[in-house]
Amino acid sequence: MLKISTIDGTDDIVLRIEGKLITPWTTELESAWQNITDSLKARRLLLDIRDTTSIDESGFECLARIAHVANAGILADTPLTRQFAEKVRQIKVSQKERGQ
Numbered sequence: 001m002l003k004i005s006t007i008d009g010t011d012d013i014v015l016r017i018e019g020k021l022i023t024p025w026t027t028e029l030e031s032a033w034q035n036i037t038d039s040l041k042a043r044r045l046l047l048d049i050r051d052t053t054s055i056d057e058s059g060f061e062c063l064a065r066i067a068h069v070a071n072a073g074i075l076a077d078t079p080l081t082r083q084f085a086e087k088v089r090q091i092k093v094s095q096k097e098r099g100q
Contacts, residue, residue, distance in 0.1 A: 004032045012044040014075070015066075018051040021059035029059075033066050045072040049081050060084075064091035 002025040007014040013036055021029065036045075047063060049055075055063070066072055067088055076085040 014046045016048040020054040022056040023058045026058045026062040045070040048075040050077045063088045068093040
């Protein structure tokens with residue numbers, strides 16, 4: 001199960017990801033991200049994975065693509081979610097994937 005919430009703040013927009021970020025639910029995250037790109041403007045995007053319990057390879061690739069393209073921060077607070085965040089930061093995203 002996956003739940004994605006958008007929290008619209010003054011200085012940032014948070015995509016809160018809860019549950020399992022696995023295939024085929026990565027398309028839901030991509031869609032949620034695409035839906036907020038126009039409203040970001042000068043605000044920062046934060047990916048909140050503090051309540052994420054599992055991520056497969058497609059989930060890591062999706063998070064990495066969003067993090068790189070949007071220069072997003074990642075919110076993590078447990079050893080598991082910090083490990084997830086570190087793996088996302090280590091994934092290299094090609095220019096093609098960045099949409100450039």
